[in-house]
Amino acid sequence: MMRWTTRVTELLDCDYPIIQGALSRIGNWKFAAAVSETGAHGTLTAAVSLTPDKLREDIRRCRDATDKGFSVNITVGMCPHIDEMLDVCLEEEVEVIETAVFNADEYGKRIKEAGRKWIHKTATLKHALHAEKAGADALILVGLEGIGFKNPAQLPTMTTIAWAARNIRVPIIAAGGIGDSRTFLGALGLGADGVMMGTAFMATKECPISDRFKQKMVGAFPDNPHLRNTVLAPPNPKQYEAVMKKRGEMPLENWLTALERVMLKHDDWELAPEMWNEDYDRLSSLMSFAVTYVDHIPTVKEFVDGIVQGARKQIAEWKFLER
Numbered sequence: 001m002m003r004w005t006t007r008v009t010e011l012l013d014c015d016y017p018i019i020q021g022a023l024s025r026i027g028n029w030k031f032a033a034a035v036s037e038t039g040a041h042g043t044l045t046a047a048v049s050l051t052p053d054k055l056r057e058d059i060r061r062c063r064d065a066t067d068k069g070f071s072v073n074i075t076v077g078m079c080p081h082i083d084e085m086l087d088v089c090l091e092e093e094v095e096v097i098e099t100a101v102f103n104a105d106e107y108g109k110r111i112k113e114a115g116r117k118w119i120h121k122t123a124t125l126k127h128a129l130h131a132e133k134a135g136a137d138a139l140i141l142v143g144l145e146g147i148g149f150k151n152p153a154q155l156p157t158m159t160t161i162a163w164a165a166r167n168i169r170v171p172i173i174a175a176g177g178i179g180d181s182r183t184f185l186g187a188l189g190l191g192a193d194g195v196m197m198g199t200a201f202m203a204t205k206e207c208p209i210s211d212r213f214k215q216k217m218v219g220a221f222p223d224n225p226h227l228r229n230t231v232l233a234p235p236n237p238k239q240y241e242a243v244m245k246k247r248g249e250m251p252l253e254n255w256l257t258a259l260e261r262v263m264l265k266h267d268d269w270e271l272a273p274e275m276w277n278e279d280y281d282r283l284s285s286l287m288s289f290a291v292t293y294v295d296h297i298p299t300v301k302e303f304v305d306g307i308v309q310g311a312r313k314q315i316a317e318w319k320f321l322e323r
């Protein structure tokens, strides 16, 4: 299939402006390589490698598995040994490094000084503008329909991306509830140069999660009250206040985990550090409104081709366009 050309495909040197989101506990080198092989862009989540030595090995394995480019994600606060992990990325000459969630200026500075590409992911325009000023080459904005780290100031994907398009000059990558050709085209229509998907990529054959969880995604709908609450509801104000007060009282990693669980509306958020290490099948909240479009489990190639072909077909069928 022919390559699409947007500022994102040019920045990442991939065929389609489609990026697989970082996935804690899941996003290993094998999955990143499988995604990049399709013409989309895979992401190796450094936190999955756990140690800098293992990350080095995983980057090399990913390179052996694909000639295509891929990113390494270091999520501020959640990625262990983050400074050493970044050292490894720079030593191994990883071309694109993605930071996420919290202020990443110091990491961005090191990435840019090393002459590499820096992409930052955030949930708000305010933080995106900050990262743009700090030198980010592209910004991922995750709207309310998405999952991962939630932010009390987050807006729906449509507003987030259209607003960003009016204010951000560097390429914009839209995320949050995207999972088929219509939502892909919709994001480009709003002004994005590419999309990132987390949930939808989890519902593929190669994704290293259980079939049971994948089937749960097939059977899930966005109007399910539990899912709707997890994805959309703001955090319980009392819990939010309580967790914010605990900042500095425990190791940062544990505090961030507790904060994430408050954001995801888990009543047992105070047990977070122990709970978080358990089987992700129990964390049924980690899927977004993108489940709307999950009706079977394709291979990653079938999934990416389906989005691209579907988008082409849809544009061709837009009879209202002047030709």
Ligand SMILES: Cc1cc2nc3c(=O)[nH]c(=O)nc-3n(C[C@H](O)[C@H](O)[C@H](O)COP(=O)(O)O)c2cc1C
Pocket: 020, 021, 022, 023, 024, 026, 045, 047, 073, 075, 078, 099, 100, 101, 121, 142, 145, 146, 147, 148, 149, 175, 176, 177, 178, 196, 197, 198, 199, 200, 286, 287, 288, 289, 290
């Ligand atoms: C299971 C799971 C784990 C995730 N882990 C991370 C992570 O460690 N770091 C990160 O930056 N984003 C993480 N994300 C967010 C995704 O990379 C992506 O931004 C998000 O899934 C986009 O929304 P969507 O699920 O609607 O596509 C995670 C998402 C899921 C579903």
